[in-house]
Amino acid sequence: MKAEKIDHIVIRVRDAQKAIDFFSDLFETRFDKLGEIAQLDIRSYMDPMGIEIVEGLTADGPTARATEKAGQGLSLLSIKVPDLDEAVAEMKARGIREVNRFSRGNMKAVLFHPKDTFDTMIELIEYTNKHGCVAAAEGQ
Numbered sequence: 001m002k003a004e005k006i007d008h009i010v011i012r013v014r015d016a017q018k019a020i021d022f023f024s025d026l027f028e029t030r031f032d033k034l035g036e037i038a039q040l041d042i043r044s045y046m047d048p049m050g051i052e053i054v055e056g057l058t059a060d061g062p063t064a065r066a067t068e069k070a071g072q073g074l075s076l077l078s079i080k081v082p083d084l085d086e087a088v089a090e091m092k093a094r095g096i097r098e099v100n101r102f103s104r105g106n107m108k109a110v111l112f113h114p115k116d117t118f119d120t121m122i123e124l125i126e127y128t129n130k131h132g133c134v135a136a137a138e139g140q
Contacts, residue, residue, distance in 0.1 A: 001090045003079050007125050008050035010076035012067050016055040020045055023053070039102055052076075076111075076121040084108050084126035091124070 013019040020031045024047075031045040031053060041061035042054040054075075056064035066075070081087040088110050092098065097113040099121075107127040114121040 001087050002082055003087075004082060005080050006050070007078040007080040007123075008046065008052050009074060009078070010052045010054055010121075011073060012063065012070075012075040013053055013055055013072045014067055016043060016045060016053050019053045019055075023047070023051060027051075037102070037104070040100065074120075076123055078109070078123040078125050081124050081126055084110065084124060087124045087126075091122075096122075 011019065011023075024030055027047070027049070029047040029049060029051075031047045031051075034044040034046050034052070036043050036057055038057065041057050041063045043057055044052055044054050046052045054063065056062075056067060058064060088098065091110075091112055096116040098110055099113050100111040102109055105127075106129070107125060109123050109125040112122045112124070
């Protein structure tokens with residue numbers, strides 16, 4: 001599979017504001033709110049380096065349950081690919097199960113089951129120019 005780069009990493013937390021304060025101070029960065037994605041049960045914030053902080057939208061949703069079960073910390077590795085359909089076909093040919101598919105702005109993404117990838121959720125993402133989440137947050 002052709003992979004262009006690591007797009008971003010996701011840190012799943014119980015309290016996004018505490019995490020934002022900590023990482024902003026530690027790395028001298030700032031986080032912008034990307035918004036809420038009900039389909040993924042997350043409220044999301046990202047910094048310019050590609051660190052995304054997410055917290056569950058609902059107390060009993062999948063993100064909150066995953067945080068309680070696995071704890072806080074790194075939860076997703078996002079890889080930018082030039083051809084999402086081709087990359088997804090290759091993942092499936094390797095027996096890696098798709099768990100979710102979504103789009104936002106000019107970005108399309110597919111998530112894969114962490115049980116098939118050494119307990120790390122893999123996201124394959126395709127977009128042109130500016131990241132789709134950033135473009136959507138800016139109203140483009």
